[in-house]
Amino acid sequence: MSSFTVDRAGALGGPAWLKRRRTGAFEELAAMPMPSEKEEVWRYTPIDELALDEYAPSDGQPLGPLGSTFLNAVVADLPERAALVTVVDGRLVAVERTGLPASVRVGGVDVLGDEEGALGRVLAGGDALVRLNDAFHPDVVIVDVPARVVLDAPVVVVHWCTTASAAHGGPDSTAPTDGWPASFPRTMVRLGAGSSGQVVEIVAGAPGAGHGLVVPVTELSAGDGSHLSYAALQVLGTDAWHLSRVAAVAGRDATLRTFTAGFGGAYDRSRTDALADGTGSSTELRSAYLGTGSQVHDVRTLQDHAAPRTTSDLLCKGAVAGTSRSVYSGLIRVRRGAVRTNAFQTNHNLVLDRGAHADSVPNLDIEENDVRCSHASTVGPVDEDQRYYLESRGIPPTRAEQLIVLGFFDDIVQRSPVPTLVPRLRREVRLRLVDALVMDLEEADRDRAEKEASESG
């Protein structure tokens, strides 16, 4: 842990309570074991390969031309926004409000003032990676919506994360001299009673090969009777490691919807814990992943029920191509007292190539009797009957397969709780399927557009 020192953690800015919190976290971290594949929550993952001393906390890179281009694309894709927050390696670069009510606070950790204890309320405790984030996040993106405010456009947070492709220390390197860049984005979303709001987080980095470690932690809190929609999209380069954690809690009669989509990274892990904490609350979890090359995607979910008459519904869909792998592992936990719980969990995996592999591990931990829980999972290649059906219409096999795989993803992508993100999600899927399925979709679209133009002209 050479570059992860208490001095480095202590040197990060912010209010006094935050500095204390960081050094406290560092001390806990120093006494904790790093995650291990021997633990159930890390089974099937390459976490043992993580050598933290090869990384160093990134200390404030500018956005750069690639980042700016990406940001412009996001701005174009999501024209309806309540606010746009730009973050580089966990540091806030810009906050742009567009029609956000004055009572809604969006900004860095300063927004919290001396409200110590707000951070870490939803995610108390946590493993060494959470502690690592606690100790080294340079700032916090805060979205704080007071009671009874309705936002009809999303707050968009773009996290640009530095990766480095040249040997660190070399003359061309963008990495700090002491290791590959590591960044620790931190976000906290709080919705007051009766409010409704949408938040999008996009974690991105330079496309292509580039080493880097990205460990984001996001806390979501939906107050009584509120409606919170959250969507996270990860589009890092192919060599980065992304180990994210989303912790969410829903108050009485609140609705909390999350969506995570993992496309980039050599190892991409997203863990979402959703606690139905108030009576009558409901959570909805959606996840999608697409593995190409030798990627590993790892999705962990917890549907936690701590109050009566709560509902949770999970749908997770992914595909693996090439020699990529995926793991889905989900737990439904119904605690004592959470009577009349309804909990559903569905995971579908498409295995597109012989060398690819998917594991699906559903779990139930139920301490109440009066509950209704179900889980279903499938792992396999493109369905024979679906392919035959399309082929019987005259569609050649490769095209039929492409349509089916695109449809498989469309089915989950459309369920994004932030509808304006759907076109972008769709594009990300297509982009990657071009590699995975040797697709010529763009070509097909162009042909068709030209044909139409000539017909109408």
Next chain:
Amino acid sequence: MSLLEVEGLHASAGSREVVRGVDLVVRGGEVHVVMGPNGSGKSTLAHALMGRPGTTVTAGSIRIDGTELVGLPAWRRAQEGLFLALQQPIEVPGVLLEAALSEAMRGTGASEVRARLAAEAAAIGFDERFLQRPLNVDLSGGERKRNEVVQLGVLRPKFAVLDEIDSGLDVDAVRTVAQRIERATSEWGLGVVAVTHFHRVLRELRADSVHVMVDGRLVASGGPELAEELERTGYRAYGVEEGAEGAA
């Protein structure tokens, strides 16, 4: 005029020979009805014609206008002008009807595909909002059958095999669907092989010939009067005991 010739066709499903020597000649514009007890091999015959993987033709020939279909994959047979309306249409999540048909009709403009879809849906009272649904997802049995007929109308094949197109449809729907298909026989000379259990369908389709399938063979052929006779006597005359059929 197009010609579909099936000669000495044997086909197995799984390890079992289910179609055991079928001969059938259908000209463009003709309607042939195949009737037969459950499990006699009607659906297997339909899949053998279309070329479903797993349904293996072990002997015989299937030709459209002289082109041999045996050995060709399903999509090539479709491109030669064959269409199958499945007894149980398949759900394909996320794949919209229009997207699938545009793909099937590459070379035809998207606006043309859309216009044909709208016209075909209107012709059989298929709610236009279903056109924006993924294939067969969240559709009732009857809606799925109508969906098949819409596709048939858009694709305009030379020959259509209809496997119990009437099942799941109410009386009125059977009439509109059958009338649409009957109209296609003159509109573009569609030839039809319709598997059905019902005399009513046969009448609406104005069937030219009726064939009785028992145990993998067409054991009797005749005009529509054959169906009336079957309605009265059942399949006993063909050695089938009542209630002895399979469950299929």
